[in-house]
Amino acid sequence: MTRILGSLLLVAAAGAVTTGAAPVPKGSPAATATPLGQVIPAPASAAPYGAPYRLDPGTRIGVDPTREGRRAGDQLAALLRPATGYRLPVTTHGAAGIRLRLAKGPYGAEGYRLDSGRWGVTITANEPAGLFHGVQTLRQLLPAAVERRTPQPGPWLVAGGTIKDAPRYAWRGAMLDVSRHFFGVDEVKRYVDRLALYKFNKLHLHLSDDQGWRIAIDSWPRLATYGGSTEVGGGPGGYYTKADYREIVRYAADRHLEVVPEIDMPSHTNAALASYAELNCDGVAPPLYTGTDVGFSSLCVAKDRTYDFVDDVVRELAALTPGRYLHIGGDEAHSTSHEDYVAFMDRVQPIVAKYGKTVVGWHQLTAAKPAPGALAQYWGLDGTSAAEKEQVAAAARNGTGLILSPADRLYLDMKYTKDTPLGLAWAGYVEVQRSYDWDPASYLPGAPASAVRGVEAPLWAETLSTPEQQEFMAFPRLPGAAELGWSPAATHDWDRYKVRLAAQAPRWDALGIGFYHSAQVPWPAA
Secondary structure, eight states, X not given: OHHHHHHHHHHHHHTGGGTTOXXXXXXXXXXXXXXXGGSSSOOSEEEEOSOOEEEOTTOOEEEOSSHHHHHHHHHHHHHHHXXXXXXXXXXXXXXXXXXXXXXXXXXXXXXXXXXXXXXXXXXXXXXXXXHHHHHHHHHHHSXXXXXXXXXXXXXXXXXXXXXXXXXXXXXXXXEXXXXXXXXXXXXXXXXXXXXXXXXXXXXEEEOEETTEEOBOOTTXXXXXXXXXXXOGGGOOOOOBOHHHHHHHHHHHHHTTOEEEEEOXXXXXXXXXXXXXXXXXXXXXXXXXXXXXXXXXXXXXXXXXXXXHHHHHHHHHHHHHOOSSEEEOOOOOOTTSOHHHHHHHHHHHHHHHHHTTOEEEEEGGGGGSOOOTTOEEXXXXXXXXXXHHHHHHHHHHXXXXXXXXXXXXXXXXXXXXXXTOSSSBOTTOOOOHHXXXXXXXXXXXXXXXXXXXXXXXXXXXXXXXXXXXXXXXXXXXXXXXHHHHHHSOGGGOOHHHHHHHHXXXXXXXXXXXXXXXXXXXXXXXXX
């Protein structure tokens, strides 16, 4: 694979992929087609050959006569029409310059094949998710100006050749903290759009914490109306109605992301404790909290009423969530004894199973006994104690799957350098190379590679209150997390990756993403 990528760079330098293309203006930034292997995440294989395809006013998008085929075609047309100015009709019959096909083949649930030449572009996949991911690759093969919402001059070239692609891991997630600062439905959708471009397939929503409860629960209404009424720094907070949450789930699903809701417990629960005095062991509700300390709160493990509460919340949230997973938190329970923690998890995990969901928890869940099929999300550091790492590794050897989110690699809220105006630094400074340059399969000593289900990049929001701030901290690290989750290990090479990453900058500019200009990346001249 490294030989393929090296060849692609040589092809790009020589401009060979433009052989046979229609004439284009000299000096045009889009006069050469993007090499097939230049996309992020790196494809499993990319074989360039022949002339490029050129979109023109007569281009049609051919799809299968199915609802899934039509949806994929409509999504592609909606993406391409504003910048190209072309009609791009979506059709189920006749000749088409771009064809999206669902057909049985060696592509898996999310993989695809892309074939391109003078004659056109065909994307073939087993499942709609594969078609969607193939479309994202096509999107990156087109000039960055395709992201703009007004007509651009083009030309619109797609390099000739074949890509065969499928993900390395089934879990490629990003977490958005909407509890420390609340982000509305449209703001979450904006983040979903960024994730979709890079083939993420899980959106983990951190819906509750000490500073705010963000989802309406009919049986416990004050959780949202009172517990959701503030945020870090004392702002107005907010919460999602059930209709709001369903809309987020629908929007994410249309982009082939599964929403994984998190209700953090037994700690990180001050918003719930403040909303209902009966959840406290002493029956006294604490005040709402707008600071950033952690580990001081706990549900009352000994009270049966606590489990009534958990049952109601899980039941209502499970009914809203079509996906397989429900995250129960479980980290930083410093105010809960080990014995109480184990007892709590022994009672709560079966409740999740009762409502048809699979448990996900932060890696502290392994201090108890993870339920069969449960996933532990590891967020430790390189400096985490050997004993804690071995506890997680032992659970992995016993069948618990792992999602890797090491804080000093994938926490997108960590400062890049000491001069970063946003973010925190308790896990150290996390520059772009450090975020990318590691292998999930061998990261945790003693954990079998087969236990790793994938990676997830959390974005905590103690210091972030706007989408622009989110994007500054996420970019350019978010695409690297995507590549760690999708691309074969053999393609992971920092020196080659940073060149591909730099080539994304014009696309981010076109999308209005204000990103961090790391000195480690050879960004194109302005």
